[in-house]
Amino acid sequence: MADRIAALVILVVAGLYGLVAFTAIKAPFQYDPLGPESWPQILSIAAMLCALAVLARPDAEPDWGGGSTLGRLGLALAALVVYAIAFQPLGFLVSTFLFCAGLAWRGGAGAARALLFGLGIAVGGDLLCTRVLELNLPAGVLGL
Amino acid sequence: MGQILAELGSGFAVALHPLNLALVLFGCFAGTLIGALPGIGPINGVAILLPIAYSLRLPPESALILLAGIYYGAEYGGRISSILLNVPGDAGAVMTTLDGNPLAKRGEAGRALSLSACASFFGGTLSVVLLTVFGPPLADFAISFGPPEYVALMVFAFATLSSLVGRNPTKTLLGAIIGLMLATVGVDANTGVNRYTFGIPDLFSGIDFLVVVIGLFGIAELLHLVEAQARGHLALTAVGRSFVSWRDLMAVKWTLLRSSIIGFIIGVLPGTGASVASAVAYGTEKRVAGEDGRTFGTGNIRGLAAPEAANNASAGGSMVPMLTLGIPGSGTTAILLGALLLFNIQPGPLMFDQHPEIAWGLIASMYIGNVALLLINLPLVGLFARLLTLPQAYMIPLIAVLAFIGVYSVVGNPFDLYMMIGLGLLGWVLRKLDFSLAPVILGVVLGSLFEDNLRRALSISGGDWTILLESRESLILYAMAVLIVVVPVLLGRRRRTSRSEADPPA
Numbered sequence: 001m002a003d004r005i006a007a008l009v010i011l012v013v014a015g016l017y018g019l020v021a022f023t024a025i026k027a028p029f030q031y032d033p034l035g036p037e038s039w040p041q042i043l044s045i046a047a048m049l050c051a052l053a054v055l056a057r058p059d060a061e062p063d064w065g066g067g068s069t070l071g072r073l074g075l076a077l078a079a080l081v082v083y084a085i086a087f088q089p090l091g092f093l094v095s096t097f098l099f100c101a102g103l104a105w106r107g108g109a110g111a112a113r114a115l116l117f118g119l120g121i122a123v124g125g126d127l128l129c130t131r132v133l134e135l136n137l138p139a140g141v142l143g144l
Numbered sequence: 145m146g147q148i149l150a151e152l153g154s155g156f157a158v159a160l161h162p163l164n165l166a167l168v169l170f171g172c173f174a175g176t177l178i179g180a181l182p183g184i185g186p187i188n189g190v191a192i193l194l195p196i197a198y199s200l201r202l203p204p205e206s207a208l209i210l211l212a213g214i215y216y217g218a219e220y221g222g223r224i225s226s227i228l229l230n231v232p233g234d235a236g237a238v239m240t241t242l243d244g245n246p247l248a249k250r251g252e253a254g255r256a257l258s259l260s261a262c263a264s265f266f267g268g269t270l271s272v273v274l275l276t277v278f279g280p281p282l283a284d285f286a287i288s289f290g291p292p293e294y295v296a297l298m299v300f301a302f303a304t305l306s307s308l309v310g311r312n313p314t315k316t317l318l319g320a321i322i323g324l325m326l327a328t329v330g331v332d333a334n335t336g337v338n339r340y341t342f343g344i345p346d347l348f349s350g351i352d353f354l355v356v357v358i359g360l361f362g363i364a365e366l367l368h369l370v371e372a373q374a375r376g377h378l379a380l381t382a383v384g385r386s387f388v389s390w391r392d393l394m395a396v397k398w399t400l401l402r403s404s405i406i407g408f409i410i411g412v413l414p415g416t417g418a419s420v421a422s423a424v425a426y427g428t429e430k431r432v433a434g435e436d437g438r439t440f441g442t443g444n445i446r447g448l449a450a451p452e453a454a455n456n457a458s459a460g461g462s463m464v465p466m467l468t469l470g471i472p473g474s475g476t477t478a479i480l481l482g483a484l485l486l487f488n489i490q491p492g493p494l495m496f497d498q499h500p501e502i503a504w505g506l507i508a509s510m511y512i513g514n515v516a517l518l519l520i521n522l523p524l525v526g527l528f529a530r531l532l533t534l535p536q537a538y539m540i541p542l543i544a545v546l547a548f549i550g551v552y553s554v555v556g557n558p559f560d561l562y563m564m565i566g567l568g569l570l571g572w573v574l575r576k577l578d579f580s581l582a583p584v585i586l587g588v589v590l591g592s593l594f595e596d597n598l599r600r601a602l603s604i605s606g607g608d609w610t611i612l613l614e615s616r617e618s619l620i621l622y623a624m625a626v627l628i629v630v631v632p633v634l635l636g637r638r639r640r641t642s643r644s645e646a647d648p649p650a
Contacts, residue, residue, distance in 0.1 A: 006577050010318065017325060020340065027335035032599045033607030036332035036339060039595040043325050050318040059312060062576050065371060072374040073367060077569065080363070080544060084561035087548060096548075100541040107373065107537030117538055121545055135199050135553035 003058030011051040018044025079103055091140015097122035148280055155504025158205060159512055167210040168509045172517050175217020180225055180528040181539065184365060185236065186218035186418070187476045187582065191361035192543065194483055195354045195550030204487035205502040209509040211483055215476050216268060216459045216510065219418060220517050223260045223452055224528050228253060236418025239426040239451035246443035258388035259445055260452040261521040263396070267404040267453030268514040271460025274408050276507055279496075283468040286493040291601035292611050296618035298594045301414035301471055301586070303625035307632055308416045310580040319579045323587020324594065326351055334599065346559040353482045355551055355560045356567055356588050360581050362547040363568025366540055368575065373536040396449040399429055407454030411461020415586055417474025418455035425454030460510065466491055467503050471590065475582025478589045
């Protein structure tokens with residue numbers, strides 16, 4: 001079932017991808033016989049053929065785990081998105097502290113250990129990256 | 145031969161430069177650490193650390209030496225979690241669990257670890273020697289390749305990929321096509337036309353290679369770990385005091401030689417890396433062993449040595465097409481190749497002439513790295529083993545922070561962070577559905593090369609497609625592509641019929 005759904009999604013995406021390639025992509029001046037549109041056209045057809053093949057002969061259903069596994073995954077994914085949203089405005093130090101402490105705590109480390117871990121990664125990572133390695137990280141609210 | 149030795153000498157001059165030597169040692173050490181962590185294999189390790197290596201502003205040869213050190217360090221390290229936890233670090237280490245973990249359960253973990261370290265060393269070193277000998281002539285041969293031959297080479301690469309990698313050939317091919325499609329996003333370099341950018345300026349320069357790599361291999365891996373954590377805990381076997389004996393080594397000497405050569409050859413085939421190499425070597429060894437083969441899977445040292453020698457040999461082998469043809473030999477070398485492109489260096493036949501310091505420096509550093517890894521691994525294995533007890537609660541956020549630092553520090557655009565998470569989710573779903581991710585990254589790396597060569601070939605011929613079939617080299621490559629797809633299918637069919645004849649359905 002999962003295979004069939006995935007194959008359908010790929011079929012639709014490849015179809016739209018092909019539609020764009022066959023109708024929208026055009027070069028005003030073109031020096032080579034293929035132009036920018038032929039390669040995506042070929043790819044879209046190949047992808048649709050493969051998707052049809054998967055649709056016809058899907059594999060056995062993967063083990064998705066129970067609702068709690070998927071819930072944990074959803075939580076981790078949400079944490080990543082929040083971290084990404086907060087990364088620039090809050091800055092590396094603050095957002096990393098919150099993210100690491102929160103995720104470690106949810107992952108089963110004790111509250112005190114999780115706080116310590118978050119603090120260590122945030123401060124240590126910031127010192128290492130901005131002072132020693134001179135990488136570009138957002139300063140955020142603490143950079144005022 | 146004399147010339148090769150002279151060039152290798154100049155390579156050693158590069159590799160022994162204090163900075164590079166330090167990077168090899170650090171890379172090997174860090175790689176072993178990363179490989180030892182359950183679930184994180186060479187490809188994830190290299191992917192997560194690539195942007196950091198890039199933003200250190202090292203010269204290209206040093207950055208590549210560092211990343212390559214991590215690559216084969218992780219190939220060594222992968223066996224530790226396979227043997228002690230029965231959890232392979234990545235697909236290439238699956239075969240190591242079969243005989244390695246039973247040995248550990250019998251209380252001979254130390255023997256298994258030290259023997260596999262020796263097997264890894266043998267495989268790794270032999271493959272670097274073969275790389276030194278066969279790389280330059282192959283590059284000389286490939287210099288005559290024009291666009292049509294490159295198109296044929298790509299077809300061959302994707303044929304081997306779909307035939308040998310993954311369980312479902314259609315899905316592997318589909319994965320590669322998804323990669324090729326991702327590579328078409330952005331401004332077309334030949335005509336300046338926007339493709340699939342939907343007016344989003346962040347997409348004009350295409351989806352950054354780093355973002356794809358970290359998304360597919362860093363974030364997807366993280367989600368996989370979350371899932372594994374939610375499902376329960378892992379039991380660690382103690383290392384103990386046993387050690388490999390000279391008799392063990394003598395007992396597996398032919399196994400090592402056979403498996404290393406198999407591993408090297410499979411590594412050279414474009415797209416197929418450690419996972420295929422170790423599986424084929426294990427299967428071959430089991431067949432060769434005859435009567436002894438029955439004990440495979442219960443802690444036979446030959447069954448342990450074969451896949452370990454093969455997967456390290458394949459790491460050296462997969463460097464051959466990368467350095468000589470510009471076509472990666474495995475998923476991990478695809479990332480290394482992408483790293484070279486980040487430095488504006490086009491890997492390919494001219495690299496031995498134009499950037500000998502990179503090609504030969506890398507090869508020389510592999511000799512040093514293998515010796516260093518053996519020396520690191522024999523005494524320090526207990527230290528690495530302790531890492532396995534690092535709770536996942538800390539490891540998961542740590543991977544995320546590394547991924548965020550990597551993506552942000554190179555491009556500095558928050559949009560890429562969302563893209564990375566999206567690709568990570570895509571990678572997790574694909575993996576769940578039994579797609580392998582290496583073909584996707586190969587597609588991303590090879591996408592523009594494939595398209596450019598196809599367009600160039602047809603420009604030369606004025607739109608006549610028969611140019612693709614004109615040269616002898618291309619025809620040979622197409623023939624090989626057909627063979628590699630057809631032979632496994634026929635073999636599978638023959639095996640199935642002979643089996644059904646042997647034991648008729650009741």
